[in-house]
Amino acid sequence: MDFLKSAVASAIAKGSSFPVSLGDRVDIGDSIWTLHNGTRREDGSACSVFTFDIAANKSRLPLAKNAVRKSRTLRHPGVIKVLDTIENETNLYIVTERVVPLEWHVKRRSLSEETAKWGIYTVSSTLKFINEDASSVHGAVRASSVYTSESGEWKLGGFDILSSMKEDDAIIYTYGSLVPDAARFTPPEVVKGGWDAIKRHPLAAVDAYGLGILIFEVFNGSFSGGDQVGKTTNIPPSMQQSYKRLCTANPKLRLSPAHFVEQGKKHGGFFQTSLIRLTEDMESLGLKDDAEREEFINELDNLSDDFPEDFFKMKVLPELLKSVEFGGGGPKVLSATLKIGSKLSADEFNAKLTPVIVRLFGNPDRALRVCLLDNLPLMIDNLPQKIVNDKIFPQMTSGFTDIAPVVREQTVKAVLSVVGKLSDRVINGELLKFLARTANDEQPGIRTNTTICLGKIAKNLGESTRSKVLIAAFTRSIRDPFVHARNAGLLALSATIDTFTDEDCAGKILPAICPALLDKEKLVRDQANKTLELYIQRVRKFGSTMADTVLQPPTSSTSEANKSDARIGNSNDKSWAGWAISSFTNKLAAADGEIAPTAVPSKQSEDIPRPASVPRPTTSSPSIQSQPANKTLRPAAHPLSRSQSDRPVPVVQDEWHDAEEGDDVFDAWGAIEDDDDDDKGVDPFTAAVTSPNPSSPDPTATKASAVPYDDGGEPDFAGWLAAKNQAKTKNPLPKGLTKSTPAAKTVAKPRVVAPVKKIDTKPKDEDEDDGWGDAWD
Structure with missing residues (x-):
């Protein structure tokens, strides 16, 4: 019967007038609500839909209506963002941002300690706002009331009995016990004196007790009953003392969520983590000075890989991009941006990062250009070939002739990253012309890197120009006054031996290698001997396959042949x-x-x-x-x-x-x-x-x-x-x-x-x- 009712409700929701298309149902455990994944028809964005069947839960209808009303009026970053609410004769709908129940992560024990602290901090800060700023009591704080958004942030929901203590007829007094599985999570004073006991005790006492249960669930995976309250199993040592005060039986001695946050934020406190500091500094990143921005980037670099990637993609990355492009974030912010962007999928990268990267390559700031070139290996796989060939490389070419040596050098190094996405015309035309300039650069390091670059992109060069260009470049490098340039030329010849014909090996390359056998530097002499041996072996191998002679056999008489032999x-x-x-x-x-x-x-x-x-x-x-x-x-x-x-x-x-x-x-x-x-x-x-x-x-x-x-x-x-x-x-x-x-x-x-x-x-x-x-x- 329940299935039939759900099917009817789904059919109604799929009507042409309904603004959301319902998708799969999401299991959220004991709740008066049914959660579905949905899609908004006006823009196709993802959303979640909480549905309440009036006929099936008529006794709890006041709780559902209270949740709808509070969701409309309560606005906070730690609260689920409500997009729309719909009421009809059969169902109530709350359309929110796409969320996932926190219980999924809790039961799988998939939360790291840093992520758990960050989430608990978010929930504690939200309860502080509800208790102090809104003068209200949530009344049902537990793992089933918390959800995670697409960005990985923890969002507080479950506003079924959320009540303002300024109202004499608050719903929590009358319907507090109708919340599913209320007995297991109810504080001792409510068990003894009913929900009216809230009036006689501190306003935040009930929610502080629920916060303590949530902490136990997060670090242990489940909560069976009151006998586990206050136990410190698996609780971080730095948090244990404050956690015990949240769970104390005397409501007047309990630590409120506001004080819990305050103790955690003290110097050396359990909320003094890189992830929490990053979250707090994110919104004001564009307003920070250079020193504060430097500190922020250092915090970002200290984050480990087990932190929530979704948070960086959805929250951190957009703020970093704004800071780089408009707020003067500089190379360090850009490095952090590209590091996060490397974890995006190709579609996400093209949607969020590619347009910004193309614009940044046109930026005259040399520091930004060098940073982009240095980080090309992290993002080249996600950049489309057409974008690289038509938009990025033409802007890169100015770096080959830049007056700053560091820009020229980084541009040469970046060739290795982009050459795979350049057309043959560009490689054998523009690219080789620019590399010919850097091969004669006044800086010996740039000449050396050009030789290395040519050796590594040899397979990308056209067959008609490959041998000619490489032999000229490498043999010239062997005569370079810079010792590492000579060594690089010999190494490049060794690496590209299969590129040359046997005739080139014997007639052009071996004569060029021989002078290096008597080089003044032992490093070059040793490498010259190794390279020479490789080419000699190849030439000998080829020579062993050649015919003894190409002369035509004699056709004269035997006597003439003998006389000629004489x-x-x-x-x-x-x-x-x-x-x-x-x-x-x-x-x-x-x-x-x-x-x-x-x-x-x-x-x-x-x-x-x-x-x-x-x-x-x-x-x-x-x-x-x-x-x-x-x-x-x-x-x-x-x-x-x-x-x-x-x-x-x-x-x-x-x-x-x-x-x-x-x-x-x-x-x-x-x-x-x-x-x-x-x-x-x-x-x-x-x-x-x-x-x-x-x-x-x-x-x-x-x-x-x-x-x-x-x-x-x-x-x-x-x-x-x-x-x-x-x-x-x-x-x-x-x-x-x-x-x-x-x-x-x-x-x-x-x-x-x-x-x-x-x-x-x-x-x-x-x-x-x-x-x-x-x-x-």
């Missing part, structure tokens, strides 16, 4: 110059055959193609025998100032030694200069070149000519040079290269003919001529 040296030769030496000696080995003893070269021999390193054939002397060309020739060192063709070649009879045998190359080159012939007055070059004619009457010359010069089978380059010089209109050797002897002065110098060497006339491939010997022409 010219370029053996690929198995491991000496550093083995291929070059082999190429030189194999040219000589390729000139097979004997030297023809003809005096004048034939036309056919002149037309035969020859390598540049083979001398032009001349007439040969009959006394000179052809020698087999089967040994290697050791080249001599020549002055750099003379051309190769005008330089005589000394003939040294010792053979070339393989480089792997460990001979010192520089000692071998110096042996020519220390020849013992110099000490005898005979130049080794002249001795080889000016061989006398066998027909000379000089016995010394005859003896010398009897045995032709034998260099072990190699071509007579010395003789060839002498003949060539004779052919050039007797052009002598340069001054100082030859030494004249007495015997040489008396002997006419005959024409010396060099032997002719047969040359392989088979044409060679063009790629076989590697240019060796061209200088000998």
Whole structure:
């Protein structure tokens, strides 16, 4: 039957003329009222609706009507805010702000001590107002009469028997006992003498007793009866003495709610908490001076996370925003504002904070700008991408060129927070231009942070510009005079190694890292070694996957391939110059055959193609025998100032030694200069070149000519040079290269003919001529 009546009442409430739409029913325990969540039709705001069914509780109708009347007239921050009251023949309605029964939190024991003290302080202050200012008695103070608002504040309700003691026919005298479960909460003097006993005792005695029961319920979760009154179980030690005085059996000795608040507010009292002080200072925040505002912010920072978040969202945050935007709250108030705002949902943040933040970014106050940039990580997740890209970032860009270094530095740091919500056009256009400026900033810290910033946003850069920009920025940073900038460049290269191609790693980055290996700072040297090792490992790994060669396989015959291999040296030769030496000696080995003893070269021999390193054939002397060309020739060192063709070649009879045998190359080159012939007055070059004619009457010359010069089978380059010089209109050797002897002065110098060497006339491939010997022409 009760369900049917409730359904009918709900149907009536849902009529088009009813200003509120009823929602879910809320359980509030023993009460003459039924609580529903509701929505106001005029603006869609949330509300609560207390409904009283007249037919079902006709005997308690006076209590309901008294509650409606008192709710309209009683106004206090600690009292439930009434939006509207509706009366008809079947129901009474009290439309209030959205509230939740305090009993929900009490039974779950979900209230922290600080929150409980804050709530008890609010209820005590409200009772002080009712008792002293309104000269009234609530009469039903308990947990079921207290509610919490959306902001987490405790609100006093249950005005069923609220009565003014100035009225002779106050409802509390007649209907006080009709309150549900009155016997459990009634004070001892009322139990003995009835509600008229209120007239004979202090006005606040009844409500003080109820306040003591409320305190017990809050800290213990429930209250079973009078035997628990005054027990200090779970009551904070600082509050126990005053709590006992609230619950004393003698009403004249009880501590009134006003005195209870006064004792709690004393220095070191139980109501001296950060949350309570914050509540009291909130409304006057805009009127405080700098010192008072500083103290307020310090109190705000001391609040722990177990304080009611709803209170900060609904009450503290709006006041802080007003103070920041209009009251000169400054950076500290803004920091507190953003800290609270980080706990808002995305919708709440956009509704309450986003418009203010956008306006603050346009504020010329540098302190506010720096504070906003510093706190961007706390709010960036709640800011829409379009707002960041179109409204916030354009105002941030002025910070890149600000004259204050701290603004420039914080702007660079803030890039890491906003880059994820910027478009590609903005990142690869405007942002990189501004970062290019800060990379050359006069402040070394800003240059360092720019390098770090680029390293962290590398993945956000476009593929077409990423490698080019990062290599230029990081390699420049490695050369920075500031040690931490150099270290940051190396760290950034290590972190972004996957960004670069293998060719860039080997050709651009490794050469830039190497100078840092000898940096004056050990910090940089150590990091350079680590970074270098990373890049070397990557380059080696890539090199191991490359093909052995990109040359096309040979298509000529096997003999030509073998001949080509002979010219370029053996690929198995491991000496550093083995291929070059082999190429030189194999040219000589390729000139097979004997030297023809003809005096004048034939036309056919002149037309035969020859390598540049083979001398032009001349007439040969009959006394000179052809020698087999089967040994290697050791080249001599020549002055750099003379051309190769005008330089005589000394003939040294010792053979070339393989480089792997460990001979010192520089000692071998110096042996020519220390020849013992110099000490005898005979130049080794002249001795080889000016061989006398066998027909000379000089016995010394005859003896010398009897045995032709034998260099072990190699071509007579010395003789060839002498003949060539004779052919050039007797052009002598340069001054100082030859030494004249007495015997040489008396002997006419005959024409010396060099032997002719047969040359392989088979044409060679063009790629076989590697240019060796061209200088000998």
